[in-house]
Amino acid sequence: MTIRITAAARERMHEFLAKQPGAAGVRFGAHPSGCSGYTYSVDLADKIGANDRVFEVSGVHLVVDAESLPLLDGTEIDFRREGINAAFVFDNPNVTGACGCGESFTVG
Secondary structure, eight states: OOOOOOOOHHHHHHHHHHHTOOOOOOEEEEEETTTTEHHHHEEEEOOOOTTTEEETTTEEEEEETTTHHHHTTEEEEEEEEEEEEEEEEEOOOEEEEEOOOSSSSOOO
16 A cells, blocks of 8 residues: 655645644545545544554554545645645546546546
8 A cells, every 4th residue: 555645745734733633643535425436535533443544654644444545545645735725636546537626536
């Protein structure tokens, strides 16, 4: 299982974790949603469940549920600011299609 985090994403995740010192890490997942099939989620992990796997990536404890693992293998997480907008951006080699608005993706 490989997930990469850019320096900008790592910095943003550390900012979130500093505001919530009791967090177990950053939860990264893919969940059924949208018109193409799946959507990404990035949030703080309050706890680690029995179905979770924890990876240390660039100094960040990344918590991924077992169902999301095959959908996210090889993904690079970046954080970009464009004008007043800022968001995590994902480069996922498993994606075979995406919806027109960019909110959801399909895997083959």
